[in-house]
Amino acid sequence: MEKVLIDGNSLSLEQFINVVRKGYKVGLTEDAIERIERSRAIVDDLVREGKVVYGITTGFGKFSDITINKEETKALQRNLIMSHACGLGEELDEEIVRGIILLRINALAKGYSGVRLSTINTLIDMLNKGVYPVIPEKGSLGASGDLAPLSHMVLVMLGEGEAYFEGELLPGKEAMDRAGIPIVELTSKEGLALINGTQVMTSIGALVVYDSLLLSKMADVIAALTVEALNGIVDAFDERIHKARPHQGQIDTAKNLLKLLEGSEMISRQGEIRVQDAYSLRCIPQVHGSSKDAIRYAKEKVDIEINSATDNPLIFSESESIISGGNFHGQPMALSFDFLGMALSELANISERRLERLVNPQLSNLPAFLTREAGLNSGFMIVQYSAASLVSENKVLAHPASVDSIPSSANQEDHVSMGTIAARKAREIFNNTRKVLAMELLAACQAIDLRGKKKLGRGTEIAYSIFRESLSPIWEDRIMHLEISKSEEILKSNRIIESIEAELGQLL
Numbered sequence: 001m002e003k004v005l006i007d008g009n010s011l012s013l014e015q016f017i018n019v020v021r022k023g024y025k026v027g028l029t030e031d032a033i034e035r036i037e038r039s040r041a042i043v044d045d046l047v048r049e050g051k052v053v054y055g056i057t058t059g060f061g062k063f064s065d066i067t068i069n070k071e072e073t074k075a076l077q078r079n080l081i082m083s084h085a086c087g088l089g090e091e092l093d094e095e096i097v098r099g100i101i102l103l104r105i106n107a108l109a110k111g112y113s114g115v116r117l118s119t120i121n122t123l124i125d126m127l128n129k130g131v132y133p134v135i136p137e138k139g140s141l142g143a144s145g146d147l148a149p150l151s152h153m154v155l156v157m158l159g160e161g162e163a164y165f166e167g168e169l170l171p172g173k174e175a176m177d178r179a180g181i182p183i184v185e186l187t188s189k190e191g192l193a194l195i196n197g198t199q200v201m202t203s204i205g206a207l208v209v210y211d212s213l214l215l216s217k218m219a220d221v222i223a224a225l226t227v228e229a230l231n232g233i234v235d236a237f238d239e240r241i242h243k244a245r246p247h248q249g250q251i252d253t254a255k256n257l258l259k260l261l262e263g264s265e266m267i268s269r270q271g272e273i274r275v276q277d278a279y280s281l282r283c284i285p286q287v288h289g290s291s292k293d294a295i296r297y298a299k300e301k302v303d304i305e306i307n308s309a310t311d312n313p314l315i316f317s318e319s320e321s322i323i324s325g326g327n328f329h330g331q332p333m334a335l336s337f338d339f340l341g342m343a344l345s346e347l348a349n350i351s352e353r354r355l356e357r358l359v360n361p362q363l364s365n366l367p368a369f370l371t372r373e374a375g376l377n378s379g380f381m382i383v384q385y386s387a388a389s390l391v392s393e394n395k396v397l398a399h400p401a402s403v404d405s406i407p408s409s410a411n412q413e414d415h416v417s418m419g420t421i422a423a424r425k426a427r428e429i430f431n432n433t434r435k436v437l438a439m440e441l442l443a444a445c446q447a448i449d450l451r452g453k454k455k456l457g458r459g460t461e462i463a464y465s466i467f468r469e470s471l472s473p474i475w476e477d478r479i480m481h482l483e484i485s486k487s488e489e490i491l492k493s494n495r496i497i498e499s500i501e502a503e504l505g506q507l508l
Contacts (some may be wrong), residue, residue: 008110035111076189087136099203134369142419250289330419
């Protein structure tokens with residue numbers, strides 16, 4: 001099995017995906033181990049000397065002015081976890097939980113947190129051996145990090161809470177015993193270091209970012225099929241237009257469309273059928289491109305965050321300094337994931353408008369609702385209804401979480417990010433958007449057949465062929481939910497993008 005070495009500084013999004021989805025094992029580099037041990041030695045010295053340092057020899061939050069003696073430090077850390085485990089709602093998916101553990105390991109490996117090496121190795125064993133704590137999705141304000149959900153992760157380390165092992169839901173202690181992982185007795189600083197961070201919002205958001213990068217390429221492919229189904233005008237994708245307004249996503253999308261449509265006999269040129277297309281066709285580069293730029297911005301922020309120290313206080317072993325700050329505040333992620341959600345919403349918005357053009361005979365010159373026997377069959381009529389429902393839901397979900405705040409901890413923590421809510425919303429918007437695109441794909445291929453399929457473009461022919469391997473044309477009404485679900489499964493598999501890129505080179 002492949003292994004990813006963790007050093008706290010160089011984890012890539014691709015490596016993150018390899019661990020959380022492909023089961024790669026993890027281990028620490030020697031440099032990381034050295035930093036961890038130096039940092040821990042400073043904590044031990046502080047406790048031995050009885051110095052007053054937040055979270056090590058004091059209470060937490062509003063209780064930061066209460067000093068805790070060294071005999072009570074273990075009880076302090078355990079009590080912290082027990083009291084902060086206030087998560088609510090549905091369980092987070094296994095891949096998100098794996099991501100949370102991985103990101104917590106990577107943050108602690110930076111050597112700013114003062115956690116014992118043995119405690120970090122417990123997390124590594126849980127990840128590598130498949131002990132996945134039950135972590136509820138709700139309860140985080142996004143500052144001081146993801147306290148409540150991360151506490152549920154740590155409960156299992158203590159032999160409390162619940163976890164899955166080999167597919168079975170077990171009490172935390174039993175799961176650890178079956179996996180052969182000793183439970184932990186936390187000591188000074190450790191409880192706080194394990195839960196004071198942004199790893200829950202970042203794990204959720206990182207997965208959405210990765211999937212969004214792929215979906216944005218698929219959006220171009222599906223849009224290109226719709227262009228062919230509607231005999232769209234390709235002049236609008238001319239490179240000269242987009243270099244005159246050089247937003248990178250716009251330029252990239254126009255290049256993708258021309259590459260995908262090369263050689264097609266179903267496209268048109270300016271003035272042949274129409275002088276101009278409607279915006280949902282003509283402005284695909286501008287709209288898809290803007291979303292791509294936003295997704296890339298979110299990825300840049302995720303790349304930084306997955307390699308950051310986000311707890312408090314931080315220990316700087318070179319100068320033997322311990323400094324309290326606010327790296328646990330999730331605002332960089334909150335804004336990024338709100339932006340990501342809006343970008344995904346727009347991919348769905350324009351997709352639904354293209355779908356409407358496909359099913360509306362006044363706009364398409366195709367049979368109404370893409371059925372041959374209208375009246376007896378309703379065809380794609382309600383497919384568009386469902387797509388409209390999803391894009392309207394996305395508009396509600398796209399309201400930014402990051403503009404909200406509410407004071408907590410007796411106003412000691414008087415501004416919070418709501419970053420985890422932003423990440424969860426982006427995930428829901430992504431799921432809705434993929435469904436809308438799956439509906440457009442279903443309709444575009446149907447429209448191509450109704451139009452009388454001619455030679456498609458180099459890329460769209462590949463997409464159409466893969467699609468038709470699983471779904472046949474719909475000449476009589478079927479249970480459309482099943483057809484939509486099959487179409488979405490094709491999107492999830494990423495087969496179309498992989499096949500196109502193998503033949504034509506990478507899409508942008």
